[in-house]
Amino acid sequence: MDTHGLLDTLRREIHRRRRMSARLMVVFSMITVLGFSAVCGSVLIDMRRGAEDLARQTLENLAASIDADIDRNLELYDSALRTVAGKLLLPELSAVDPTIARLILFDHSVAAPQFGAIRIYDQHGNLMRDSAVPNPAAENRADQPFFTAQHDDPNLGLFIGKPQQLDGAYSLIVSRRVTGQDGQFLGVVAGSIKFDYFQDLFKRLRLQPNDMIAVLAHDGTLITRAPLTPELIGKNMMFTPGVQKMFGRRSGWFAGAGTLDGVKRMFVWSDSTRPLVVLVAKSWDDIYAMWRREAIWIGIALLVLATFVAAVTVFFIHEIDRRAEAERRLEELATTDPLTGLTNRRKFDAAIDAEWRRAARQNSSIALLMIDADHFKAFNDSFGHQAGDQMLVGIAVCIADTVQRASDCAARFGGEEFAVLLPGLSVQAAVSVAETIRRKVEQWSNLEGGVTVSIGVASTKPTASQHWQDLVEVADRALYGAKELGRNRCVVGGRSEITLVA
Template sequence: MTLKSTMAWVRGVAKRPWQISVKLLVISLIVTVLAFSVVCASVLISMRQSAQELARQTLENLAATVDADVSRTIELYDHSLQVVAKNIGQQELAGVSKPVLQMLLFARTETAPHFGPLQVIDAEGRVRFDASTLDPPPEELEREKFFTVHRNKTDVGLYLSRPIIFHGIPSIVLSRRVHTADGHFAGVVAGAIRLSYFQDLFSRLRLADDDIIALLRRDGMLITRRPLIPEMVGKNISQIPSVERMLTTPSGWFSGKGLDDGVSRMFVWTDNPRSMVVLVGRSWETIFGLWRKEALRLAAILLALAVFVAAVTVVLIREINRRASAERRLKELSITDPLTGLTNRRRFDSAIDEEWRRAQRNRSPIALLMIDADHFKRFNDTYGHQAGDQILIGIALCIADSVHRAGDCAARFGGEEFAVLLPGLTALEALTVAEIIRAKVERWSVDQAGVTVSIGVADLMPDQVDHWSHLVESADKALYAAKESGRNVCVVANCRKTTRVAELPATREIA
């Protein structure tokens, strides 16, 4: 194992748990923010639905209030019309003087500031009686719609005219048919409700600025509205799909745009068969105004939380990486020789134990080189400890430069002694590596007072009985044999269960 690969392996082992920790931290914080976002989103959706439902109920109540007031007014006025229509046909009143008849006809009729005077119109369309005067001005009303509809049909009942100018005032005319005892058409009883009544009614309600209230006749004719737009009064809007649905369904709501301003609104209606259709509209902007404020507030809180979580995450990741770097450094220091940069004795013992067990399982050989600097003590005493340290560093570099496989392990065994573990190699293959190391040190040491190395080579085929200490012992004996043989040589131990190798130059084999 080279120095570079050893360091990479150390960093990989040390880094992996911290990588997992950082990923878990980031994922946890992201999940937390997402969960909080989902909760906020569900709350906002619920609040939006509640705001919509509250607006619908409010508009329904408003429409019901308007409908009740208008219906009551029309019923009272219709009651007066029915009283006059009934009394005008009684035979007992035939000989009564006109002032008395006027009093009897209109004594029980309703009066109000927004009610026009009741009139009795004969079959030719002329005004016979007027509740406001004994001498009504001559009027020809035979062409008016409220007159012709009763003349042509017998079952109209109460008829509400379109908005017209009646006696100089914008009004709607309410009328009923008067018939003779044998059922023939005898005229019409009519009265007007001024459009100002409806505007006065609307002004008493608490409405938003963009709220709309409209009264429609049952055929889609717009009677009046708030805010009042004169050119729209009397316009038939039944061709609009939502209005068409409104005229055929007793109540409900729809979303649409105002005809005059194009503002999107919720429209709620209530349909009273005896009077008119009341349509109330409120803009979605008003309905969701408070909800939008809450949504923006929650969004701001969520954004602040996300920013805070991001900042905390960055700080924690930096702290984790800093601590991880420190721990990796400590890990490297604990398994690395500080002088040479090679693996230290502790890591070497762990590596040889691991590779020995693997070789036992795979039934493969394992080789070991024991390397020692020649005459190092003499060199150290002569040139000093710093020069001796430089020699050891140079030898370590030569060793690291010669060992390239991922499973190899080069270590400083102690003092000036080094060890190289070569899993899977036989003695012959390991001897080749040993010769490369010896030759490199020899060439390098030409300028270093001729310092060389002696190398002992040993290999074994581990079985279940053997222990790796036997391999170390064999390589160590080979190293001592190399020393006794004159140094700067490689000696192969003749271990059992290994292949016998041929001698190379500067190489010996011992028993």
């Protein structure tokens, strides 16, 4: 390969690498943005899980704390009920003064504002004694659940009834059976826990508007809740799937919607084996509030990064394209004859070298026309250099108008000489093209002072022993043959002879 062919190959390789650089930059930018997106997505998923775990742990701690407080007070009050029930079995109690007996029975009663008075009912449900007053009014509670439950089940233990109005306020009735030595039912010791206790307990907590706390009995009865909803107090909630899950496991959580407001929440309980079970809930919106803010900021940062990367990528690709276009124009200027606009000698040499090799590989023909303006020096001397230049431009226009295939190459070979490379054409087809060019120049020359051209035609199938310069030499000899035969004609050249064609 000659110097021109090597330079052309290197130039094509540089262009290929620059196109590849633009593609690689786009791919790299996409990988960068996708990589950051994957990392941010993973971080957001971990943060979301962390928010869920933190909320669950917080709710578990809250449920356990409320559980412990309620259980402690309930156990304290139950202890007082058992003490009273035990003292009722003392044989000496019936022999002492009623006032002294009252002091003996209730001396260990729990005196706290959240607890109601302890009352003793006989086996028929009649009120016998009241810790609040020495002489209680007569009443019968034989039809009340706290009494009938103890009467019917000797092994019931502590009974927790449904919330009800007692002494002008909502209270939770609790009771203990009084059983004789022989197992005989002797009556019931009953007391109450005021609802104010639960509300005061809940008020000490810092709850969000959508937070919820519910206290339930083991039969599914809603004892109380915060925020307080009077129409739900005492209702059985066992029909809800969440409550069923709560009594199916000792501790855990579930996702569900509020019965009244429909707010989606996380529900958590810590110990469903206690007499009263505490269920606490927080809305998912509150759980994810901080995570959502962080996600928005991360999303904005990622969007800014993606925009910046895209802008930088577009800028650099634009710069690469601009530089490639500038180099293409420079190359075009470097390979184009400035006067005629045809390919110059340097570009022509690279083109014929490449087409010669292709023809040799494919065993196809390659034709060449060598064209020279007749009497150019005399024309130039008579009409001046500007007229000579115009004459050369006119010849170039006639050539370019005839040679229009993408593989063809028309070039200014030097001075008033032109060359036309016609890959794949036989000698007959090449002569037809040459004649068309000659006639066009002749027709144009009638208006421009009688300018004509002589054309040498050569065509061959390259062999390993030949070089493209051999084709140029044969076409050049044919051109001189046309000159010697009187000009304004086409001549086909061969290695051994020159044949007149027209």
